[in-house]
Amino acid sequence: MPKRVVAESERRRRRPTKQGAVLSERHIVLTALRMLREHGSQGLTVRRLGLALGADPSTLYRYFRGMDDLVLAVGDELIGRAFDGWTATGDWQTDLRALGLRIHRSYLAHPQAAVLTASRVSGRPHEIAADEAVLDVLHRAGFPVADAVRIYHCFIDQALAFAALDAASLALPAAAREADEAVWQATYARLPESTHPRIAAAAGHLVAEMNVSAYPAALDMLIDSAAARLGGGEPPPGRAA
Amino acid sequence: MPKRVVAESERRRRRPTKQGAVLSERHIVLTALRMLREHGSQGLTVRRLGLALGADPSTLYRYFRGMDDLVLAVGDELIGRAFDGWTATGDWQTDLRALGLRIHRSYLAHPQAAVLTASRVSGRPHEIAADEAVLDVLHRAGFPVADAVRIYHCFIDQALAFAALDAASLALPAAAREADEAVWQATYARLPESTHPRIAAAAGHLVAEMNVSAYPAALDMLIDSAAARLGGGEPPPGRAA
DNA sequence: GACCTTATGCCAACGCCATTGACCAGGACA
DNA sequence: TGTCCTGGTCAATGGCGTTGGCATAAGGTC
Structure with a gap:
């Protein structure tokens, strides 16, 4: 042994x-x-x-x-791949957006692996390198260190969290996945206006929207908000309760 | 059988x-x-x-x-609990923030269950009710339906995604969790400035920041961004690639 | 090239697991 | 009271992760 x-x-x-x-x-x-x-x-x-x-x-x-240790190693491989060939442009918004999309895409390229790894912290080399890169982008953007750390935290967790979520549906076996989408069509599109007026009104939009990832839009909202704070000199949102 | x-x-x-x-x-x-x-x-x-x-x-x-079906039912129970006793105030930012925090908190109250369920779509009754409630808040805020759907999508996925991510670390057995935090202290705080200047500079902030959830701040950034769009009349960010 | 150490691969076994099919007790309803 | 069939039980199947003990050959040393 x-x-x-x-x-x-x-x-x-x-x-x-x-x-x-x-x-x-x-x-x-x-x-x-x-x-x-x-x-x-x-x-x-x-x-x-x-x-x-x-x-x-x-x-x-x-x-x-054990199995768990192997899973962490698989995760670090995926993070590493996200950074393959990336170089900073110097424009922080562009760089942050590119990094977020790269991480997201790298995980979604292996959804079954992403499901197991995207919510894990390993402390392995590629993971550390990724953190350094993001902090560097924010530093060069001019954020004071406390703000940079807070934005970094939101950014990296958002990227990983969406990767895990989106991977989960991609990773379903084909049959289950079609069943899931059918649920959307069948259940949501058929709810009567009397009991679910908002869903009924939005049914068409929902069916179209829910089949793509919300991550790019959510990422842009995060960057927008950070940019507004940087411009206006206000601090980024603190944490509530 | x-x-x-x-x-x-x-x-x-x-x-x-x-x-x-x-x-x-x-x-x-x-x-x-x-x-x-x-x-x-x-x-x-x-x-x-x-x-x-x-x-x-x-x-x-x-x-x-089977086991999977049971897990979906457990998830719906958690969503249901998030809405227990909630009533809208009429101020959409307040309501959205409250709903997000409630969902997040409800899942985190059962981290081990959240890990299994937060990335699953069940189409069960409580889940549907939650969707209707969020869409209703956005509708009353004055968002046109297309914008409302896009913001709803970001909002609900971000809430669930962070719930899953944060639950994952809470759900680790005590020993593993302490090991995780030790990794942060030991690995990150000890990286030399020569190879990892940004992490070294931010080490103190990182150790403090990484032990709490980024969700409240991320949620505020999402709401900020949506509010700016509503005020300025611009559409919310579309989706990129 | 012979020798020694020990890293590294193999084997067999343990105690779990989810799921199934056959069976049957006894509650519901006529 | 008698019939039906729901919703329990039992036993078995084929998988799983992990471990202890063992065999063997790779690599270093002389």
Whole structure:
């Protein structure tokens, strides 16, 4: 039993598996991502992963403390991908918007993985780099540090929170997802005006609106509000109760 | 095997269980809620639920199609509670803020349940009532229907998304949660200024800020932005890519 | 190239889990 | 009182994560 997992950087002996595969943290993470895509967010199991890797399931525990540890590593991979090839333009609103959309898009590219990881904090390298980048954009925009931290907090949580939410519906198996959309059409569009006047009045708009993500609009509202505060010299909203 | 679950309203024979308990949908939902609190978000299992109810585990399938169906019912219970005792004041900003905070608070009162339910759409009665209430507030505020729908979408998704995100950290078992916070202190506060200047400069603020929810501030920013649009006559932000 | 250490892969087993089909007790209603 | 069928129980199936013990070959040293 693996009392302690060996850190990837200190790994020396890369013994091939019975079926000839050579394992590594990254190889396992990428395989996990593929399995999540193919089998859904419930479909990542140690046994299946072992099968896909050509290794005994228990071998995983030489690389990760358990399933949960692996999931965090998968999440960090997604954050890392969001920043691939990004460079700051110098205009903070443009940069913030681009970063938000990149994070959101990166998670939604792997909805089944995003469901498991988007609400987790790992403290892994890519995550830290992302935080530094956002704080840097706000600093250059001229926000005092206290305001920058508050806006940063709203920004990063909003991005992750919407990623998790939007991923959840994308990650549903096709059948369930169509059922969900059918619920919107069938349930909401059919509510009588007498009991649900606002829904009835908005039914057409709702069906169209609810099939796309609200994140871009919500992000723009956040940036708008921050910009107004920066211009007017007021502090950003504090936190209520 | 229960090919079809009998609707609660059509249930007639309430046969007591071997151990004398009388079951109902709501009783099961409330028990599930209690078990989630006591055993964590992974701790809701059919077997344990049966034990807690004083019934055979398989009995659950007479009331819900499966675990997933039960989870949706638990979620609707939480939405319902958010609206308990709420009445509109007529001031749309006040009302919207109150509703957002109520939803957020209701989910966070049961973090382990919120993790499972906050990103799910059920189409159940309480959920529909909530949608009607929000649309009604926006309508009375004077937003044209298209704008109202877009703001409603941002509002409801942001509330649920933050609820899910914040619940996730609250729902961690005490040990893991302290480890998470320790990561913040240890990892972030210790990053050298040379490689992570912005994090280093903001370290003190970060440690304080990251332990509370960003939702109230994010909500205020959303309302601010909507108010500016209403005043200025501009439409709210559309959706980008 | 031989030897030693030990990292790393494999095996078997444990105790969970959700779900199902067959069965039957007993409440509802005629 | 007799019939029907809801809503309980029981037993079984095939999965799951995780662990302890073991075997073996990789890498370092001489």
